[in-house]
Amino acid sequence: MSDPFVCARCAAKGPTCCELTPGCEEVCFPVSDYERERILECVPDSGGFVLQVNTPVFIENMFTLFPGQRRKVKELFPPGGTHYRLEVDFGGKCLFLGSKGCIIPKKARPLYCRLFPFWMDANGRITLLEVITCLAQQENKTPGKLFKALGITQSEVRELHSQLRVAWGFYPHADD
Ligand code: SF4
Numbered sequence: 001m002s003d004p005f006v007c008a009r010c011a012a013k014g015p016t017c018c019e020l021t022p023g024c025e026e027v028c029f030p031v032s033d034y035e036r037e038r039i040l041e042c043v044p045d046s047g048g049f050v051l052q053v054n055t056p057v058f059i060e061n062m063f064t065l066f067p068g069q070r071r072k073v074k075e076l077f078p079p080g081g082t083h084y085r086l087e088v089d090f091g092g093k094c095l096f097l098g099s100k101g102c103i104i105p106k107k108a109r110p111l112y113c114r115l116f117p118f119w120m121d122a123n124g125r126i127t128l129l130e131v132i133t134c135l136a137q138q139e140n141k142t143p144g145k146l147f148k149a150l151g152i153t154q155s156e157v158r159e160l161h162s163q164l165r166v167a168w169g170f171y172p173h174a175d176d
């Protein structure tokens with residue numbers, strides 16, 4: 001059953017996927033120019049991004065997200081280069097997080113945020129980014145229930161992941 005309030009209930013309990021552990025900001029996913037421009041069109045003058053160095057920890061995390069594509073990851077995110085990420089406050093909360101949730105309209109949010117907690121593996125299968133604090137994952141132990149609870153379909157996950165890959169500079173499909 002769809003559960004439109006699961007993320008609000010998660011936020012009331014905390015922490016949510018909109019928060020990073022302070023000190024771990026470098027592992028935040030990148031936000032491409034395309035995504036930043038779309039956000040800034042909807043929330044002008046908002047700031048909310050910082051330039052982040054491609055540290056070894058960040059690159060290792062990207063290798064995990066894109067297995068088998070180490071060369072492409074290094075080409076897109078060379079060691080010592082930079083990328084934009086979301087800015088967080090001292091407590092690790094994303095600056096776009098308002099009292100009623102994300103202030104960015106859903107269609108313009110970073111693609112990673114729209115996909116979370118879903119991802120796709122190197123064989124084009126939908127997988128989960130397992131996060132123990134995610135209330136939706138705690139309450140919905142089968143993929144089918146989780147899709148329903150978060151109000152997303154498998155084809156939407158595939159489409160969003162393809163859009164994300166293109167926005168970040170990869171080929172459109174996980175097995176390309
Ligand atoms: S951009 Fe919005 S959805 Fe993404 S982490 Fe920030 S507040 Fe959460």
Ligand code: SF4
Binds near residue numbers: 116117133136
């Ligand atoms: S996706 Fe999971 S971690 Fe993120 S707000 Fe919803 S329930 Fe919480």
